[in-house]
Amino acid sequence: MALKRQLREKLRHRGGIVYCAIIYGVLFLPIAVIVANSFNATDTKPYMSWKGFTFDWYARLFSDKSLLSSFGNTMVLAIATTIIATVMGTIVAVGMYRYMFRGKGIIDGLLYIPVVIPEIVMGISLLVLFTSIHLPQGMPSLVIAHVTFCLPFVIFNVRARLDGYDQSLEEASMDLGANKLKTFFGVTLPMLAPGIAGGALLSFTLSIDDVVVSFFVNGQTMTFPLKVMQSIKSGVAPDVNALSTLILIATILLVVLTQSKMVPNLVSKLRNRRSRALRSQDCAGTLSVNLKEES
């Protein structure tokens, strides 16, 4: 009799698996299409029907100058954006946490605007500003725009980390003789690292993928998403698919690497070598340690 209920629960479980599988299937469907099409040996627009398997597009990718340069632009843009937004965002997040002053509410409000407002409004408002102050449209305007919508996300991430922060760690550091600056770099910053990293990652992602805002402020500079948009109007050549597939693989590899134990293990191995070396130096001149044996 205990079987009946177990059976019911099993069915529920199976049903749940099927449902999730369908959803995941739909989520990955266009990706599968893109990857598949990157191997499509079709030569005629609109490049949609399957004509055989080939690596041609991957090869042609490396001679498609405009596509590659747009990708390069996107990378440069994303890196610049991330650095600026992360540094600025971290500093202001810490400052807001640390100091008391009026107007915190206003700053908060300003921060939420880029998050909630439709991207198109951001895009055109920046366009209007840039034209009226005659700012050159291109990389400069792109960087400014990207930093503007990435900044709040960095700040939120760092703030989230600050919320659970234990003040007494800083106090202990100062009690032991480190001044404020040293404490900041030696204690505070490492503690905040996950939040900063999260914000930076988010910032990078948002910048790489941005379409709408970039659309309005890019001038003549092509970013990868904009280049794709342009190609779509004329029927996307599968070398765009090839590049996207490569980017996807690279991202997955990156995530797997950071999530898996490989990197932390490597880092701790290096640390162990260093500390063992130091310890053996302390040992009053007795042994000489052969570091090669440590690995």
Place this chain on the structure above:
Amino acid sequence: MKLGSHEFRSNTLPAAITVIPAVAWLALFVAIPLVYILVMSFCSIDEYYNVTLQLTLGNYENLLNPSYVQIYVQSLVIAALSTIICLVLGYPFAYLISRTFKEHKIILYMLVIIPFWTNSLIRIYGWRTFLGASGFLNTALMSLHVVNEPVDFLFNQGATILGMTYDLFPFMVLPLYTAIEKLDESQIEASSDLGARGLATLFKVVVPQTVSGIFSGCIMVFIPSLGAFYISDILGGGNSDVIGNLIQRQFQSGNNWPLGAALSIILIAITLLLVKVYQRSGGDMESLGV
């Protein structure tokens, strides 16, 4: 003002140095542009399409043009349908990965995010490739003799809704996931203990306690879908314009920036309204910054 344990009152340099750069940035590149837009919405254009400071309400009057109104309605309908579909599909999904399959929830969570590391345009284009007249689905259907001619999946409202729903699905799932995860299992057991079957427990105990997640998700889907013009361009082909398309056109081919500005103001107004409603019903702003 009462100081938090971690706050120092300070009018001195450190406070200013840390805070001023970002504040200045935000003021200059967020606040001021919006003021510009507001002002511009009252401007007019001369015969060379230059913006003049001749203030007028003409743009706003223009907005009441019936063809525009039709687009507003269409826009709201598309946004609403996308939101509802995301919610209906996303809620059980979020529930399943955060509770039923919680041993694997990290992987499952990541699997939702991974597709979004591919450029969103590319993925939308993937749908176009799949659904197009000579695309994979039609080719398959015809070779299986299910249909004799290609079916018009694209270039209609339905395709746009599909695209919006697809693109914004994670923005619904993530807040829902966060809210559902926080729920205490003993609540569900207590409800069952007191006589409630599965669905009753769901609607009387689980949903009411995840309402903030629901609102958060809805806002994060509804608002962007009003402005995502590239989705309706690529999949809807001009047959399902949203407000975003209208605005974009004014700044490109239409060359009527003041009109575009006025449209944007309307969009901002809708956004603010929804956010206010969200806040009134107890939503906290932090959870929007997912």
Place this chain on the structure above:
Amino acid sequence: MSAEPIVQIRDINKFYGDNHVVRDLNLDVLEGEFLTILGSSGSGKTTTLRMVGGFEQPTSGEILLGGENVADREPYERDVNTVFQSYALFPHMTIFDNVAYGLKMRRVPKDDIVKRVTDILALVQLTAFEGRRPSQLSGGQMQRVAIARALVNHPKVLLLDEPLGALDLKLRKQMQLELKRLQRKLNITFLYVTHDQEEALTMSDRIGIMHDGVLEQVGVPKDIYEEPANRFVATFIGETNLFDGVVNAVGGDIARLTIESGTVLGRCSGLKVGEMASVSVRPERMRFSTMPVDGFSIEGIAREQVYVGSVLKSMVELPNGQEVRLERLASDPLPADGPVYLYWDPLDARVVQSPDQAVYSALQTATFI
């Protein structure tokens, strides 16, 4: 309280993977009684309770409620209600709606609901809090709402999962008496789970001791204390002194054991000559003399003595290192640094089984009479 069982747990086994958390459990809960399952964490007591409530399913065995096997049924299909350790009140509902929830689920007419909820809130003295939310209540008040919410449905059995754990000491003692009073008044069967032995001894009509998935003994508090069935129960409840040895003679219900230092006597039942056993003597039953005592051969030196209010606690160290504890009403302390001979009235000591190979080997090398 009738002698009829209302819950019958039959040959229940529960496995979590390879983990055998409940083993061959057989237990009858009598109608109208307050039965507590007492054990430390990991003993399987909470799992057992949850199986009766329907939140876990037994791997094998039956659970009979009023004669019917309910092992297969969902919680909402059983006529029992649970008071959860975390109270599990619905934060988005008022106290009234929380308590009325079960009645609404069973479609009780609205007027009846109002009456029953009002009555039970009066019973737990929370009438004034009807319209409030759980977040506005203190721990003790939430506790009472949880109890009210369960009881208002008139379940056949009320299951309580360590409900008083989160309360401070004074409140906890107060609630223990409250619960007992409530149970007596409503005459509902309570199945209670706790790790706190004082709590169990205070409230229960009967106690079941669980250890490592096994139900070691079930009985009224007095019997559990005075007549522990085995070594575990003897040490788990209260304090005791244990002397391990081998039975070398049995006469009636008195047995003589050979222990490391000689022989002792104690009361036993069902043990045979040659069996390994332990004698359990509670500190308050331990006696001493400055002269050797017939039939006993335990000699030691008094080490520590502490006055605790009206009681004198003494510790005597035996040559093999064992520490024996005595507890007497304040009187003359034991002579310090002189030999002390320990003995007891055999009827005050209980001999329990002791499957302990280590002891056996030790005995092999010891000299004894």
